[in-house]
Amino acid sequence: MxxxxxxxxxxxxxxxxxxxxxHKKRLLGGxxxxxxxxxxxITQVVVQDKLEVEKLRGLQIGTVLAVDGLVKEExxxxxGAEIHDAKITVLVRVTEEPPIEIDxxxxxxxxxxDTLFDYRALGLRNLQEAKIFKIRSDLLRYIRxxxxxxxxxxxxxxxxxxxxxxxxxxxxxxxxxxxxxTLAQSPQLYKQMMVGVYERIFEIAPAFRAELSAxxxxxxxxxxxxxxxxxxxGHDDVLKLLQDLVYKVLTRAYQEHADDxxxxxxxxxxxxxxxxxxxxxxxxxxxxxxxxxxxxxxxxLTPDEExxxxxxxxxxxxxxxxxxxxxxxxxxxFYHMKGDDDTARSADLLFRGIEISTVPQREHRLETLxxxxxxxxxxxxxxxxxxxxSAFKHGLPAHGGFGFGIDxxxxxxxxxxxxxxxxxxxxxxxxxxx
Amino acid sequence: MxxxxxxxxxxxxxxxxxxxxxHKKRLLGGxxxxxxxxxxxITQVVVQDKLEVEKLRGLQIGTVLAVDGLVKEExxxxxGAEIHDAKITVLVRVTEEPPIEIDxxxxxxxxxxDTLFDYRALGLRNLQEAKIFKIRSDLLRYIRxxxxxxxxxxxxxxxxxxxxxxxxxxxxxxxxxxxxxTLAQSPQLYKQMMVGVYERIFEIAPAFRAELSAxxxxxxxxxxxxxxxxxxxGHDDVLKLLQDLVYKVLTRAYQEHADDxxxxxxxxxxxxxxxxxxxxxxxxxxxxxxxxxxxxxxxxLTPDEExxxxxxxxxxxxxxxxxxxxxxxxxxxFYHMKGDDDTARSADLLFRGIEISTVPQREHRLETLxxxxxxxxxxxxxxxxxxxxSAFKHGLPAHGGFGFGIDxxxxxxxxxxxxxxxxxxxxxxxxxxx
Numbered sequence: 011m012x013x014x015x016x017x018x019x020x021x022x023x024x025x026x027x028x029x030x031x032x033h034k035k036r037l038l039g040g041x042x043x044x045x046x047x048x049x050x051x052i053t054q055v056v057v058q059d060k061l062e063v064e065k066l067r068g069l070q071i072g073t074v075l076a077v078d079g080l081v082k083e084e085x086x087x088x089x090g091a092e093i094h095d096a097k098i099t100v101l102v103r104v105t106e107e108p109p110i111e112i113d114x115x116x117x118x119x120x121x122x123x124d125t126l127f128d129y130r131a132l133g134l135r136n137l138q139e140a141k142i143f144k145i146r147s148d149l150l151r152y153i154r155x156x157x158x159x160x161x162x163x164x165x166x167x168x169x170x171x172x173x174x175x176x177x178x179x180x181x182x183x184x185x186x187x188x189x190x191x192t193l194a195q196s197p198q199l200y201k202q203m204m205v206g207v208y209e210r211i212f213e214i215a216p217a218f219r220a221e222l223s224a225x226x227x228x229x230x231x232x233x234x235x236x237x238x239x240x241x242x243x244g245h246d247d248v249l250k251l252l253q254d255l256v257y258k259v260l261t262r263a264y265q266e267h268a269d270d271x272x273x274x275x276x277x278x279x280x281x282x283x284x285x286x287x288x289x290x291x292x293x294x295x296x297x298x299x300x301x302x303x304x305x306x307x308x309x310x311l312t313p314d315e316e317x318x319x320x321x322x323x324x325x326x327x328x329x330x331x332x333x334x335x336x337x338x339x340x341x342x343x344f345y346h347m348k349g350d351d352d353t354a355r356s357a358d359l360l361f362r363g364i365e366i367s368t369v370p371q372r373e374h375r376l377e378t379l380x381x382x383x384x385x386x387x388x389x390x391x392x393x394x395x396x397x398x399x400s401a402f403k404h405g406l407p408a409h410g411g412f413g414f415g416i417d418x419x420x421x422x423x424x425x426x427x428x429x430x431x432x433x434x435x436x437x438x439x440x441x442x443x444x
Numbered sequence: 445m446x447x448x449x450x451x452x453x454x455x456x457x458x459x460x461x462x463x464x465x466x467h468k469k470r471l472l473g474g475x476x477x478x479x480x481x482x483x484x485x486i487t488q489v490v491v492q493d494k495l496e497v498e499k500l501r502g503l504q505i506g507t508v509l510a511v512d513g514l515v516k517e518e519x520x521x522x523x524g525a526e527i528h529d530a531k532i533t534v535l536v537r538v539t540e541e542p543p544i545e546i547d548x549x550x551x552x553x554x555x556x557x558d559t560l561f562d563y564r565a566l567g568l569r570n571l572q573e574a575k576i577f578k579i580r581s582d583l584l585r586y587i588r589x590x591x592x593x594x595x596x597x598x599x600x601x602x603x604x605x606x607x608x609x610x611x612x613x614x615x616x617x618x619x620x621x622x623x624x625x626t627l628a629q630s631p632q633l634y635k636q637m638m639v640g641v642y643e644r645i646f647e648i649a650p651a652f653r654a655e656l657s658a659x660x661x662x663x664x665x666x667x668x669x670x671x672x673x674x675x676x677x678g679h680d681d682v683l684k685l686l687q688d689l690v691y692k693v694l695t696r697a698y699q700e701h702a703d704d705x706x707x708x709x710x711x712x713x714x715x716x717x718x719x720x721x722x723x724x725x726x727x728x729x730x731x732x733x734x735x736x737x738x739x740x741x742x743x744x745l746t747p748d749e750e751x752x753x754x755x756x757x758x759x760x761x762x763x764x765x766x767x768x769x770x771x772x773x774x775x776x777x778f779y780h781m782k783g784d785d786d787t788a789r790s791a792d793l794l795f796r797g798i799e800i801s802t803v804p805q806r807e808h809r810l811e812t813l814x815x816x817x818x819x820x821x822x823x824x825x826x827x828x829x830x831x832x833x834s835a836f837k838h839g840l841p842a843h844g845g846f847g848f849g850i851d852x853x854x855x856x857x858x859x860x861x862x863x864x865x866x867x868x869x870x871x872x873x874x875x876x877x878x
Binding site (some may be wrong): 012029030031032048049070071072073074101102104106108109128129130131132134135140143144147150151154158161163164165166167168169170171172173182183184185186187189191193200203204206207208209210215216218220222230231233241374375393394396397398400401403404405406407408416433434435436437439442443444 | 466506535565568577578607634638827830835837867868876
């Protein structure tokens with residue numbers, strides 16, 4: 011039976027069988043030491059017998075092998091024990107040197123990102139690198155656990171659609187049996203329609219946006235979490251749901267992955283169950299007082315303001331997450347609800363310097379919605395929108411929701427510098443492979 | 445505080461607040477009875493006060509309302525209790541009659557499917573219909589629970605790709621910033637590459653196929669579960685993993701949704717932890733003996749044979765799931781491993797009359813793989829394949845895996861007649877909206 015690396019030290023004094031990849035090979039005092047990698051880590055193996063050493067001649071990192079040998083305690087070995095009297099079986103011979111050093115993590119500096127992504131499947135064989143997507147997998151799990159615990163139903167909505175919910179130029183189009191289809195930018199219309207059935211629904215799925223910018227923030231394919239809840243008493247219910255989700259998921263990640271996050275140089279988590287809230291106007295004023303820069307004419311927070319208010323909240327409120335409320339109505343989508351004055355019933359959630367989600371209440375009153383659609387140039391009777399409008403015609407309660415990029419959450423949780431570093435095989439204007 | 449329908453009977457003698465949709469309204473012996481639907485079911489409300497009855501005048505099914513009233517025990521009411529002395533607050537007025545009867549489930553007969561899908565978001569407001577996608581959500585949860593429990597990492601691979609893993613004509617193509625991209629038919633190449641990192645990975649994501657056929661089996665967008673495991677001792681390990689997953693997920697669904705499945709007329713589940721295995725040749729012979737029809741020249745099981753062997757295994761082996769082994773090598777994909785004679789190391793899993801998954805061991809030996817790619821007309825050095833080949837060049841262990849459509853699993857679990865009935869908003873050659 012195969013023993014995994016983190017279990018080896020439980021077998022001191024026994025002969026065990028391990029399998030994995032040759033990860034490192036070195037000569038030390040006439041002995042050959044090899045490191046064997048498996049999905050849980052590294053096992054150190056001492057190869058003494060000359061015939062056994064001979065089996066490894068000419069073989070490169072990545073060679074797949076099995077080792078049978080005796081476990082001895084060894085505090086200097088990665089797992090606290092090592093294997094002696096090793097008998098080696100080569101399962102897959104690798105004779106070509108890897109194009110990158112697998113034993114060292116690839117630098118994530120901007121000038122190295124192309125190498126990082128070109129050799130992604132090999133680069134992740136590095137134990138440090140591999141942690142990133144293990145944490146990502148767990149964040150997905152924590153998010154679903156949270157939502158299932160709150161009585162949510164998971165849905166799958168189509169990605170090939172007749173009309174774009176968000177409009178704009180950033181839509182991928184394709185021929186669909188002679189008709190024009192677009193790739194969904196978000197499940198916005200579908201998730202609102204499904205509030206009429208399950209009240210509380212979520213989806214985690216790819217979303218597509220033909221982003222012409224090549225920046226640290228832009229990719230053309232993202233993994234989106236989309237959440238929607240009905241029968242809210244007001245906008246506050248939506249803010250509280252997102253706040254609760256982010257707080258629980260992040261604190262769980264920082265508990266269960268404490269060592270991993272430390273070793274990846276992730277920042278310490280500074281968070282409270284209740285996130286501070288500042289209106290856009292307040293932030294403009296506070297920012298001007300602190301920096302002398304007047305941003306009162308901007309309809310959005312400037313990137314520098316987003317960083318500033320996050321730092322401010324971290325220092326003064328003990329929270330790296332902060333809500334910017336009172337977003338201007340002029341920035342509103344047609345499906346958002348207008349507030350009492352010139353604002354929308356919407357807020358941005360900022361975390362560690364950037365916006366990670368917009369959190370609006372939806373316009374659920376049919377007449378107002380149809381009016382807002384017309385102003386936005388959207389035809390309520392077109393194939394992409396008629397079923398959406400019909401859901402309101404037959405009764406949707408007050409509702410709200412949010413979406414955020416899983417990629418960006420992973421990026422900010424770990425403290426990576428570019429959203430693409432949090433994506434296994436990122437897609438942008440220059441990158442369609444691997 | 446809002447009380448949900450299934451909790452009402454816990455509040456007998458108390459005045460409570462409920463919110464939901466007007467689901468039914470009728471006059472009986474001078475009293476007005478209304479049914480109020482929420483995400484957990486129905487609450488019966490007796491409206492006595494004339495002013496309260498007046499509030500409902502002209503309002504249609506779908507109207508969103510709040511009711512405050514006294515809970516009385518009433519065995520004839522859906523939840524075992526009903527609300528008296530009701531005070532009604534209309535939250536959203538609906539004055540248009542719904543285009544379909546929401547109180548009766550839509551017939552799922554082939555001639556009604558267009559209506560079913562055209563009015564999907566309204567049709568699902570029927571309590572029976574709604575169960576389908578609640579069960580689907582739970583099947584997804586059970587699958588993930590199983591896989592996380594087996595040390596799997598969840599990945600997200602790109603759906604915009606440079607080359608099609610499966611090839612063939614059924615590929616959607618689109619312009620990607622001046623390059624040609626295809627929509628991924630499966631994460632095949634990516635999941636194999638990731639075996640080199642995490643050994644055990646899975647993904648649940650949409651996959652796209654430009655299916656020209658309009659049948660009960662064909663859709664152009666599916667939700668696929670894809671699973672891959674490394675360091676297998678042989679093909680048997682892959683079969684056992686799928687067998688274990690299907691057994692655990694289905695028995696859990698039939699336990700936790702016993703009443704729902706019964707009310708949806710789902711067949712009784714007949715399953716054992718170990719699924720019977722018959723080779724293609726055996727099945728051809730047994731089928732010929734039983735029916736007189738000679739299918740020995742077919743490279744696949746015929747649809748009638750698939751049904752026959754499932755019935756046979758159900759009766760004789762006590763299992764509605766059965767493996768057809770010894771698939772012909774001529775049907776193999778380039779990434780499958782050839783068996784010892786003219787067969788592939790691959791099997792089909794059949795369940796309730798149809799194939800739900802193909803379960804192969806992969807070819808992990810670089811030279812053989814490259815040869816098989818060339819025979820299949822796939823260029824190992826092209827942008828869509830070079831990183832894939834590189835993963836083998838630097839060592840991939842023996843591995844195997846499978847993919848299956850979540851839609852088809854839901855269809856067969858519930859006993860629906862068409863895969864589209866298991867998809868929220870299905871896509872086929874004729875359908876791109878809603």
